[in-house]
Amino acid sequence: MPTPAETHRTYGNWRRPRSAGLWRLALAPTLMTVGVVVAASLVSMIAGLAGGLVFFALTVPPLFVLLRPAYDGYTRLQRLGAWAGGARARAARENTYRSGPLGLVACGTHQLPGLLAASRLSETHDAHGRPFAVLCHAHVRHLTVVLESEPDGASLADQRQVDQWVAHHGEWLAQLSREPGLIGCQISIESSPDPGTRLRHMLANRRSDNAPPYADEVMSEIRDTYPAGAAEVKARIALTYRMNAAGGRRLSAAEKAHEVGIRLPGLYGTLPNTGAGGAAPVDAQRLCEIVRAAYDLAAAETIETARAAGDTAALSWDDVGPASAQALARSYHHDGAISVTWEMADAPRTAIVETVLSELLAPHRDIPRKRVTLLYRVLSPAEAARMVESDVHAAEFRVNTRRNASARDKREVQSAQATAAEEARGAALIGVGMLVTASVLDQDGLAAAIAAIANVGPTARINLRVVAHSQDSAFAAALPLGVWLPEYQALPRAIKDTF
Numbered sequence: 001m002p003t004p005a006e007t008h009r010t011y012g013n014w015r016r017p018r019s020a021g022l023w024r025l026a027l028a029p030t031l032m033t034v035g036v037v038v039a040a041s042l043v044s045m046i047a048g049l050a051g052g053l054v055f056f057a058l059t060v061p062p063l064f065v066l067l068r069p070a071y072d073g074y075t076r077l078q079r080l081g082a083w084a085g086g087a088r089a090r091a092a093r094e095n096t097y098r099s100g101p102l103g104l105v106a107c108g109t110h111q112l113p114g115l116l117a118a119s120r121l122s123e124t125h126d127a128h129g130r131p132f133a134v135l136c137h138a139h140v141r142h143l144t145v146v147l148e149s150e151p152d153g154a155s156l157a158d159q160r161q162v163d164q165w166v167a168h169h170g171e172w173l174a175q176l177s178r179e180p181g182l183i184g185c186q187i188s189i190e191s192s193p194d195p196g197t198r199l200r201h202m203l204a205n206r207r208s209d210n211a212p213p214y215a216d217e218v219m220s221e222i223r224d225t226y227p228a229g230a231a232e233v234k235a236r237i238a239l240t241y242r243m244n245a246a247g248g249r250r251l252s253a254a255e256k257a258h259e260v261g262i263r264l265p266g267l268y269g270t271l272p273n274t275g276a277g278g279a280a281p282v283d284a285q286r287l288c289e290i291v292r293a294a295y296d297l298a299a300a301e302t303i304e305t306a307r308a309a310g311d312t313a314a315l316s317w318d319d320v321g322p323a324s325a326q327a328l329a330r331s332y333h334h335d336g337a338i339s340v341t342w343e344m345a346d347a348p349r350t351a352i353v354e355t356v357l358s359e360l361l362a363p364h365r366d367i368p369r370k371r372v373t374l375l376y377r378v379l380s381p382a383e384a385a386r387m388v389e390s391d392v393h394a395a396e397f398r399v400n401t402r403r404n405a406s407a408r409d410k411r412e413v414q415s416a417q418a419t420a421a422e423e424a425r426g427a428a429l430i431g432v433g434m435l436v437t438a439s440v441l442d443q444d445g446l447a448a449a450i451a452a453i454a455n456v457g458p459t460a461r462i463n464l465r466v467v468a469h470s471q472d473s474a475f476a477a478a479l480p481l482g483v484w485l486p487e488y489q490a491l492p493r494a495i496k497d498t499f
Helices: 028-069 075-089 160-177 197-206 213-226 253-267 284-295 297-308 379-398 407-424 444-454 471-478
Strands: 094-098 119-125 131-137 142-150 182-193 231-242 279-281 324-327 332-333 337-346 369-378 430-440 464-468
Touching: 028 075, 075 131, 075 231, 119 253, 131 253, 131 284, 142 253, 160 182, 160 369, 197 464, 213 337, 231 253, 253 279, 284 297, 284 332, 324 337, 332 471, 337 444, 337 471, 430 444, 430 471
Parallel strands: none
Antiparallel strands: 094 324, 119 131, 131 142, 142 231, 142 279, 182 231, 182 369, 324 332, 332 337, 337 430, 337 464, 369 430
């Protein structure tokens, strides 16, 4: 009879797509290096052998150092480009934002900064008559809808139930690859302290004047002590679509929202099978509250108090942004709070179990508000087939062009071939990324939050790296609002993937 350890399922075989190149370089760095070598040969023909050697010594070694990828997959040239962009923004004071009556925003509103400045919010109804928010990113012609759920948790679930949740989660992600016009999905798990306002209002509403003194005393003690140390965990799913019809015709925001609303119940109706709990679309008012609480931590308790009392904090999309914000090289200051965002530089290289993210997702006493956002980029079947075949050819090229191929190179060929075989059998291929944001109230708490992420990050078998010189954009991308950073880059993705 097999033991529990033998029947416990593991998951793995994540791969970073890499283009074929020489000397452990990608395609574009290889072409640039070869181009410099050819230029050195031409210089030697014109200025003599000494001139060609001098040109070669001054260009090729520095270029090789700049283009060789580091442990996290980034080259020194990419890091230098990020630093230069951040330095230019700070010199032009583009990293500082002021809104409100004394700011530079028109009409004195608190408009969202940066990549969210051009977003527009509206509301419509799905096929079941439920209202849902429609967030339009006009600059890139994207439309985002947001779902919210309260996960069940796996503390009282047996292993068979957990395995079924994981299997249904994979099926749900595979279903997304068949959604017309879907770009990607963001799953954001946010943990924050529960101020106890909902519990206090619930007890106050159910209190009876004829209750025995002992019962009244017990309920008063529960009201005062239970919220201490408690945390609130919310899961939000953002689905982002291109505003085009199936034939490529450009659609308006209203037309695309109507098309999405017809299929939306089928998406959130199957989420309970994944362990996400009951899911429902987020309306415009609730989305305003989510964004306002993210930028202003002090406003979160006020919003929850109003909701517990049955009221709503009247918010509009033009007034949910911060009154002041400043993006530094490795932190983001906004409305009296400080946030730091990390990105996933490398996926786990070993097989993992389903609880690998437990400590990273769990609330932490040193982090008042933590947001872990999983980014799933949906690939169409045609694009997935091209990618896996290219990955196999690149892995085989690296092995065949090296005299003594390493064990890792040979293992990459086997992994790429296994991925291609699974895709050929009908499995979906989805790009995966992660952003982790920790928000604190002061500078002293920032050091504790950074240390906390440094401690829990390795438990997830994920290489987390602080986003350098783009903290404001990373903060916006970690919110469940459908901001896909590759869509905002000036360099096309087809060219960027060759580095």
